Amino acid sequence: MKSPRLPRSSTSRLAFLLLASSLPALSAIVDGEKNADGSLKKWHRIELVFDGPEVDESPATFRNHRLDVTFTSPSGKKYKVPGFFDADGDPANSSATRGNKWKARFAGGEEGEWSYTTNFVIGENVAATLSGGEGGTGPDGEKGSFRIGAQDKAGRDFRAKGKLEYVGGHYLRFADGDHFIKLAANSPEVLLEYGEFDGTPGHEKDLYTPNIADWKPGDPTWGDGKGKGIIGLINYLSGLGVNGHYFLCMNAYGDGKEAWPWTGADDIDVYDVSKLAQWEILFTHFDRMGLMVHFQLSESENTNYFEAKDGGGAFADTRKIFYREMVARFGHHMAITWNIGEENQAPGDGFEKPNTHAQRKEFASWIRKLTYYEDHISVHNGPGGVFDDIFPQLLGFEDITGPSLQTYLIKPKRKVDMLSNHDEVRKWRDLSAEAGHPWVVAVDEPWWGKRPATLAETIRKEVVWGSILAGGHMEFYTGKDDVKHIDYRSYEDCWKAMGIAAEFMNRQLAKEIAEMKPNDALAIGNDNWAMANDGSIYLVYLKNGGEAVVDLSSAADRTFSVQWFNPRTGGALADGTPETVVGGEDRISLGKAPDDDEQDWVLLLRALK
Known part of the structure; x- marks a missing residue:
């Protein structure tokens, strides 16, 4: 049971100074996974652990202390990392x-000798600022060093690839040079409403029981063997090739109403440190199993929750501290999306009052100032495919790196001014490029109501490959199961379709994808899509199979290999008939797929050296 909170009166500056005068001698521990030579592993979590003020979970602790640690790499690059109470x-x-x-978490990508310097300050609401405060207390002014060596990870483990960052294009890029094509779980959005997380009420029986069997010896747990269900769930999704999961980390007064980082829904300045430490175990397993961590930082029902509860204003101190706590505790993970809010412009009053365009920009800029790598920062539209109330005003704004699109899975019968998923991704990709700040575009909620009989097929064709061939990314939405703890296997056919595409794209095209552009005119015929780096590589999707006819007029005298990929079953590429083709003509027949040629197929053409 959580101990009682300290009263707000403990925030007085005098109390701080009295406390500081009784601090123990300072000491810092550098903790992390090590190589045999004692060096820390590249791209693995490093924790600096400091002795500081002894405090409790209280408003004073989280509002009135601010720890920052500046890490300096062997090449001289500096990273200012926010710290936290643990x-x-x-x-x-x-x-x-x-x-x-008190801790600071970091992951470094340079081998060699690193150094660090601490800045620990106190003051009224100092955690809601980026500078200032009263120094000279706690772990302030400490200096130290450590050495980073090689890392030994491979396969799905993102630590083998390094930090994923926005690099000015339509795809995020890992430190090893590979780009990332996201095909992830958008829902259930209540992932963190897990009964074995501390302080998570009402869901004691929601333990992802079907996935306990997917937990493996050596996988993490906490407490007395807790966490097997949710860790097993990540194993399950990873095993199918799904490479991310979206979740609400703050849904107070929202749909699920039971996931938040605090000790209670209304305790917006009292963080539950044990719950957050358990989240960290889960997110570390995301890295290990190759899943992006997609933080949804609010939802439509609590869009202005902080501002309404914290005395009004356009940008509440409690929101600033919330962003700091999330980045401090989790910003070191390899693949992150920080999403400002779900259905962020949905109409409403009170907590639901939509953010303004100025707020969205200010929120994104604050997150950007806190992050020490170029993490992806997004915002979600809604409801039901309404885009122009939110995204045109953000085009060209550099601190937002892409839209999180809510669309209809297929065009609804009622009149809605919208494009298909494929065309919608293409639209925002092109508009952002024209604005001079290319966006990473994702269909993150292809909304559907009644489950269609051909859900997996429709998702595969309209969203998975529709998004990919438009130069974008996608997540799968589970409809009315979005706010339930479900057996994920009830959607296994959908996860498989996504995983097959993710495996193919991230294995075959991670190096080349950033240079490829959507160009459906290259794929002759109705409902065929294409993207290419002309003269070098072509990717064609035949939604309804049939004969493949392509335009290779811009690739005169180049010879290409012809290979087919089955998006329904996966597996190895199959050589075409013909096996090679010479470019230079605007209508070149490549025949039909090896079998089931009335089904959808993917065609890959590579220039031969």
Whole structure:
């Protein structure tokens, strides 16, 4: 059980100074996975653990202390990393609420000797600022060093690839040079309403029981063997090739109403450190299993929750602290999306009052200032495919790196001014490029009501490959199961379709995809899509099969290999008939797929050296 909170009166500056005068001698521990030579592993989590003020989970702790650690790489590059209060240093297992441990988490990508310097300050609401405050207390002014060596990860583990960042194009790029094509789970959005997380009410029986069997010896747990269901769930999705999961980390007064980082829905300045430490175990497993962590930072029902509860204003101090806490505790993970809010312009009053365009920009800029790598920052539209109330005003704004699109899965019978998923991705990709700030565009909620009999086929054709061939990304939405704890296997045919595409794209095209552009005119025929780096590589999708006829007029005298890929079953590429083709003509027949040629197929043409 959580211990009682300290009263707000403890925020007085005098109390801080008295507390500071009784601090123990400072000490720092550098913790992380190590190589045999004692060096820390590249791109693995590093924790600096400091002895600081002994405090409790209280408003004073989270509002009035600010720890920042500046890391300097062997090449001289500096990273300013926000720190956080961590009770006894192991709250995930102890459920402690009080202690004197303060931490900074980081992951570094340069081998060699690193150094760090700390800045620990106090003051009224100083955590809602980026500078200032009273220094000279706690772990302030500490300096130290450590060495980073090689890392030993491979396969799905994102730590083998390094940090995923926005690099000014339509695809995020890992430090190793590969680009990332996201095909992820958008829902259930209540992932974090898990009964074995501390302080998560009402869901004691929601333990992802069907996925406990997917937990494997050596996988993490916390407490007395807790967490097997949710860790097993990540194993399950990863095994099918799904490479991310979206979730609400703050749904107070929202749909699920039971996921938040605090000790209670209304305790917006009292963070539950043991719950957050348990989230960290889960997100570390995301890295290990190759899943992007997609933080949805609010939803339509609580869009202005902080501002309404914290005395009004356009940007509440509690929101600024919320962003700081999330980045401090989780910003070191390899693949991150920070999403400002779900259905962010949906109409409403009170907590539901939509953010303004100025707020969206200010929120994104604050997150950008806190992040120390170029993480993806997005915002979600809604409801039901309404785009022009939110995205045109953000074109060209550099701190937002892409839209999170809610669309209809297929065009509804009622009149709605919208394009198909394929065309919608293409539209925002092109408009952002024209504005001088290319967006990473994703269909993150292809909305549907009544489950169609051919859901997996429709998702595969209209959203998975529709998004990919438009130069974008996607997540799968589970309809009315969005706010339920479900057996994920009830949608296994959809996860498989996504995983097959993710495996193909991230294995075959991770190097070349950034240079390819959508150009459906290259794929002759109705309902065929294409993208290409002309003269080098072509990707064609035949939605309804049939004969493949392509325009290779811009590739005169180039010879290409011809290979087919089955998007329904996956597996190896199959050589075409013909196996090679010479470009130079605007209508070149490549025949039909090896079998089931009335079904959808993918065609890959590569220039031979």
